[in-house]
Amino acid sequence: MGKKKPEHDRQPETVEIGLPVDCRMAAQAALLSDLLGALDAPATQLDGRAVERVDTAALQLLTLFRREALSRGRAVSWLGASTTLCEAADTLGLVQALDLPVAAAA
Amino acid sequence: MSNAGLAQFQQVFIEESLEGLDTMESSLLALDEGGDGELVHTIFRAAHSIKGGAATFGFPEMASFTHEAESLLDEVRGGKRAIDKPIIELMLRSVDCLRGMFDRARAGEPLNDATSDGVRGELAAMMGREAPAQAGPARRAGDQAGAWMIQFKPHAGMLASGNDPLRLIRELAGLGELVVEADLSRLPALARLDPSECHLGWSIELKAPVRREDIAAVFDWVEDECDLSIEPKPTAVVTPAPAPAAAPAPANIADAAAARGTREASAESSSVRVAIDKIDSMINLVGELVITQAMLDTFREEFDPSRLPLLQQGLTQLARHARELQESVMGIRMLPIASVFNRFPRLVRDLSQKLGKQVKLDLHGEQTELDKTVLEKIGDPMVHLVRNAIDHGLEVPEKRRAAGKHEMGTLKLDAFHRGGNIVVEVSDDGAGLNREAIVRKAVERGLIKSGDGLSDEAVGDLIFQPGFSTAEVTTDLSGRGVGMDVVRRNVSDLGGSVVVRSKPAQGSVFTITLPLTLAIIDGLTAAVGEERYIVPLVSIIESVQLKPDALKTVAGGGELFRFRGEYLPVLRLHELFGCEGAKRTIEDGLLIVVEGDGSRVGLFVDGLVGQQQAVVKSLEANYRRVQGVSGATILADGSVALIVDIAGLVRLHGRRKAA
Numbered sequence: 001m002g003k004k005k006p007e008h009d010r011q012p013e014t015v016e017i018g019l020p021v022d023c024r025m026a027a028q029a030a031l032l033s034d035l036l037g038a039l040d041a042p043a044t045q046l047d048g049r050a051v052e053r054v055d056t057a058a059l060q061l062l063t064l065f066r067r068e069a070l071s072r073g074r075a076v077s078w079l080g081a082s083t084t085l086c087e088a089a090d091t092l093g094l095v096q097a098l099d100l101p102v103a104a105a106a
Numbered sequence: 107m108s109n110a111g112l113a114q115f116q117q118v119f120i121e122e123s124l125e126g127l128d129t130m131e132s133s134l135l136a137l138d139e140g141g142d143g144e145l146v147h148t149i150f151r152a153a154h155s156i157k158g159g160a161a162t163f164g165f166p167e168m169a170s171f172t173h174e175a176e177s178l179l180d181e182v183r184g185g186k187r188a189i190d191k192p193i194i195e196l197m198l199r200s201v202d203c204l205r206g207m208f209d210r211a212r213a214g215e216p217l218n219d220a221t222s223d224g225v226r227g228e229l230a231a232m233m234g235r236e237a238p239a240q241a242g243p244a245r246r247a248g249d250q251a252g253a254w255m256i257q258f259k260p261h262a263g264m265l266a267s268g269n270d271p272l273r274l275i276r277e278l279a280g281l282g283e284l285v286v287e288a289d290l291s292r293l294p295a296l297a298r299l300d301p302s303e304c305h306l307g308w309s310i311e312l313k314a315p316v317r318r319e320d321i322a323a324v325f326d327w328v329e330d331e332c333d334l335s336i337e338p339k340p341t342a343v344v345t346p347a348p349a350p351a352a353a354p355a356p357a358n359i360a361d362a363a364a365a366r367g368t369r370e371a372s373a374e375s376s377s378v379r380v381a382i383d384k385i386d387s388m389i390n391l392v393g394e395l396v397i398t399q400a401m402l403d404t405f406r407e408e409f410d411p412s413r414l415p416l417l418q419q420g421l422t423q424l425a426r427h428a429r430e431l432q433e434s435v436m437g438i439r440m441l442p443i444a445s446v447f448n449r450f451p452r453l454v455r456d457l458s459q460k461l462g463k464q465v466k467l468d469l470h471g472e473q474t475e476l477d478k479t480v481l482e483k484i485g486d487p488m489v490h491l492v493r494n495a496i497d498h499g500l501e502v503p504e505k506r507r508a509a510g511k512h513e514m515g516t517l518k519l520d521a522f523h524r525g526g527n528i529v530v531e532v533s534d535d536g537a538g539l540n541r542e543a544i545v546r547k548a549v550e551r552g553l554i555k556s557g558d559g560l561s562d563e564a565v566g567d568l569i570f571q572p573g574f575s576t577a578e579v580t581t582d583l584s585g586r587g588v589g590m591d592v593v594r595r596n597v598s599d600l601g602g603s604v605v606v607r608s609k610p611a612q613g614s615v616f617t618i619t620l621p622l623t624l625a626i627i628d629g630l631t632a633a634v635g636e637e638r639y640i641v642p643l644v645s646i647i648e649s650v651q652l653k654p655d656a657l658k659t660v661a662g663g664g665e666l667f668r669f670r671g672e673y674l675p676v677l678r679l680h681e682l683f684g685c686e687g688a689k690r691t692i693e694d695g696l697l698i699v700v701e702g703d704g705s706r707v708g709l710f711v712d713g714l715v716g717q718q719q720a721v722v723k724s725l726e727a728n729y730r731r732v733q734g735v736s737g738a739t740i741l742a743d744g745s746v747a748l749i750v751d752i753a754g755l756v757r758l759h760g761r762r763k764a765a
Contacts (some may be wrong), residue, residue: 001333008518025265025301025302026302028302029301031301032296032299032301035296036296036297044286054272055218055265055270056265056270056271056272056306057265057270057301057302059272059303060299060301060305060306061299061301063288063290063293063306064293064294064296064299065296066297066764067290067293068296088272091272091275091276091279091286092271092272092275092286092288092306092308093286093287093288093308094288097288097290
């Protein structure tokens with residue numbers, strides 16, 4: 001997991017947040033603080049490509065983040081998401097709320 | 107979790123649960139004999155684990171069944187109800203039902219059947235009779251609908267207790283197609299979120315004709331941690347669905363079939379649980395082996411003849427470690443026979459009650475270890491012997507009293523090592539074999555002409571002949587037409603033998619002798635032309651050289667020779683296996699008299715080469731199944747020798763004769 005501000009010559013002001021391989025409960029205190037920090041940035045890119053384990057708590061956190069960011073007029077997009085992540089979101093009926101690609105969930 | 111992953115855990119769950127059921131059964135039997143109340147807790151804990159595991163690993167029917175049993179146990183545990191015979195009886199039958207469910211789970215069949223439904227009903231009725239307040243429980247068992255609406259709102263603390271809605275909804279998806287809608291209305295602001303609290307809720311439509319209890323079983327473990335409502339979806343919404351909405355149904359069936367396929371596949375790969383000290387000792391041996399190898403390696407770089415003794419010592423060590431490692435690896439397959447013996451207390455209890463006999467079961471040598479494959483196959487023959495002993499051997503109390511014996515008969519099961527074999531004995535102090543009845547029946551069946559001059563062993567041996575049964579009255583226990591011949595065949599398929607010793611009015615002892623393992627057999631190497639065949643030692647009675655005139659040819663081309671008063675057929679191995687260059691005249695070769703499948707035959711071979719232990723290699727796995735051959739082995743010179751399947755040869759001969 002990590003939060004980084006990419007070089008200024010590319011997409012300035014975009015925060016990129018990589019989700020950890022094990023994105024379950026234990027990882028969420030750190031993820032929450034990253035996400036809270038990202039609320040101030042005009043755009044956030046989430047990278048869920050590495051996620052191999054995920055639980056309801058993680059998806060709840062991401063859903064809440066996206067909802068709150070959008071309500072503040074920020075942009076939230078995905079750099080990519082693993083099949084595990086997409087499937088879990090599909091199971092919990094959160095694909096739309098998270099704006100995850102449905103195709104990957106199939 | 108992937109399907110393969112889940113299947114792997116299901117397998118472990120099933121094995122652990124079967125052990126749990128054994129615990130439940132033995133504790134129930136102990137309770138039946140006046141055991142203390144702590145046993146109820148043991149039984150409850152076993153049931154509770156099975157219920158939890160069943161819900162987790164995708165067996166909702168099993169979870170819901172165990173839930174009923176557990177509720178009844180809970181009433182006993184909580185002092186609301188005293189443990190009595192009817193409860194023990196019903197719980198024992200529940201254990202049987204669960205075993206059946208596990209068998210069906212392994213076979214990928216539907217878990218519920220008429221018996222399990224019946225017992226479930228009885229469990230509910232037993233609780234309902236004395237607890238009318240619970241007569242209308244929230245869960246209406248058996249309530250069925252074509253589709254369901256489920257409102258599931260976890261309490262905030264559910265995640266922290268380790269229960270994840272993701273897992274529950276996945277499990278629900280195992281029942282049929284879901285349409286899941288998440289309710290985000292309870293989500294707090296991000297800054298106020300405690301990630302360990304759950305604020306989501308779900309409205310789920312399950313498009314499958316399942317029972318309410320199947321759905322409820324999924325939520326069994328979280329019923330106190332959520333608001334849950336399960337209602338049939340109004341038919342008005344379901345019925346107008348034309349072709350498009352009906353389409354998912356076949357997909358569901360396919361999904362279910364796929365899930366069953368996974369379970370089936372997992373059932374085939376059986377596993378063995380190994381004590382950690384066995385593994386440690388193996389690791390230790392491998393360590394020794396590596397050290398010896400390193401020592402021998404030094405000779406590769408520089409060999410000085412003065413170090414020859416050291417080299418010899420190293421090679422001796424290598425040989426010893428290899429042998430110890432072999433024994434150690436074989437030891438992994440060895441399991442205590444207790445797992446087979448444990449089924450008998452229940453069987454004896456049920457049978458003796460049914461027949462109005464009093465039987466005391468004595469178990470000895472439960473810790474004797476046997477190869478896992480042998481262990482799995484010895485159960486059925488033993489059940490047969492035990493049934494026979496109770497049904498025919500032990501007398502009813504009145505008869506025993508009249509004979510001056512204690513009213514309670516004793517049935518003893520014993521297992522011990524003798525030589526390189528395992529001996530399992532089933533003995534009773536009943537009436538013993540009825541010599542007259544056996545001889546009469548054998549004469550009727552044309553097996554013998556008369557009983558005159560027959561030794562007791564020879565008479566005892568008659569009961570192992572196919573189709574032989576002396577039960578005067580055919581009960582539903584024994585006397586179903588499958589008799590001792592099946593026992594003998596099963597045991598000989600394992601490379602073992604079974605004999606009976608009996609004394610009138612004192613009882614009978616059935617002795618099963620089994621090889622320690624199926625992976626190595628003791629055999630005689632016989633030469634046939636250029637080929638070598640291994641004849642299992644356990645089947646050999648003796649070998650004889652015949653005079654030219656000792657061979658009789660009968661109509662149809664069969665050859666017979668006289669052996670201890672009876673005529674035995676001659677099977678020429680070179681003809682059966684098409685060997686070239688073999689001896690053809692009877693006096694030049696040797697006849698090995700063998701016994702298999704209850705019959706004796708003479709195998710004609712060129713001669714005997716020697717006795718050896720043969721490591722059995724499966725012919726089926728490496729080539730294909732060959733009739734009359736049970737496997738192959740590699741001889742010291744590197745050539746392959748086939749191991750003769752005596753029982754198979756005898757059957758083959760029988761079929762040819764009949765044809």
